[in-house]
Amino acid sequence: MATLSLQHIDKIYDNNVQAVFDFNLDVKDGELIVLVGPSGCGKSTTLRMVAGLEDISEGKLLLDGKDITATPAKDRDMAMVFQNYALYGHMTIYENMAFSLTLRKENPNVIHKKVLAAAEILGLTSQLNKKPAQLSGGQRQRVAMGRSIVRNPKVFLFDEPLSNLDAKLRGATRREILLLHKRLKATMLYVTHDQTEALTLADRIVCMSMGHVQQVGTPLELYDDPANVFVASFIGLPPMNLYDVKVSGAELVGANFKVSLTAEEQAQLKAYQGKTIILGVRPENIIEGPDVKATVFSNENLGMNTLVHAYIGGDRKAKISAKLKGWSNYKAGDTVSFSFKRKHFFDKDTTNAIRKGE
């Protein structure tokens, strides 16, 4: 397998639109990196530049320390799995999986061994004589992965491979990809807009917005310690509640509420006394308590949890979403009172996180 290094990579199209700005990333051998972000953030463009399907406008791409910035796609020894599978409809699954090796004129017996081994890994042995149209979406995506596996590439690239699947199949195929990564110990770059995929699959996540890298870190780092407001609001479902608040002594004062700060939080916000900051609270860090009064407008029972949506102080501009444990039966118009277990703070001007000791 391989290491991959993206150094100061920019993508500027012919019409001068810049899609990617100064992208830097070192991918370790056997690491699964997930590029996540909303549509149009440049994640697929970055992946296509790595694959060689798009030119790199500025910067360097190194594979195992060797500069491959100008190397054609076919010589990069990378395999890409696409959202739409890109299988040949007139060929059987066996022929589809063997195709790239047949083009390379490899020994048919060697091809046979590789295809059977890949089919075994992916549970496709009984499907090898079928045509793609006879398979389900999940099976087709597995064939696309099998086609990559037989090539034994240095790097696997996945471009939203689960987007065409229904929710149930997506979950199952996601687990298969994870098992595949553990089994192959391959270097993988995976693009998705789905944060669940990112959090469950990644060794490290690269969160992107508007062509810029917002944060690189483990799933826990991105969830627990987001670098800025964008990451905080993008990672987590339902998204983090964000409010403008003023730091006033040992309290945070919002438009319709006040919450007290612990000694540790006060120390963290020492430099922001009297200033307005952004307070972030994850719905799962909200419990029923005395601090913030709100008027319920929606109650969604999810089984183990209840998602309560309310207006703080009845103000329609100040929404709060709380994920409460157990089954609650609030009705629209009910008054509920919340406390915050864990708070995140962001600078109002830069939107960057205010961390301890800063």
Place this chain on the structure above:
Amino acid sequence: MNNEDRQIQRDRMRYTKNSLAANLALVGLLFDVFYFVNICQSDVGTYYYNILIGASIVYNLVFLLVVFLASEGVKNYQINYSYILIVVGALQIARIFIIPMRAHSATTLVDGVEVAVMGNGQFMWVLAFLVISAACLLASAAVNIIKCRELSAHLKSLGLES
């Protein structure tokens, strides 16, 4: 080729088409077309305007259909199509004695002059086309029979066929 390679080669037949047999059958079909187009070149006078050529045209249409279907059959290792190809291949040999031999030895009057219907050169070409066509069809049948037996034995050894 060692034992393992032979084993893999047999196993490959489970997932790959018998394209050699199928292509041989199609080449046999192609040479039949060459034959049929070629005999018309030797049309002098009205020699060919008889019931025999009418029957030959009909047979040719049936031949094209049967050989094409058989080529698809042998492609999927269906042994019965081999027997059809053997019959059709044998008939290609028999066809040499129906039109080409007769035309080769026949003469016809053109403007009061007696001329040979099919010259030696023409006859050799027609003969070659039919012989090659027959050889391809028989070879296709033979290849398919051998491969079908190999595949069947291999599937039995894997416990996939009773």
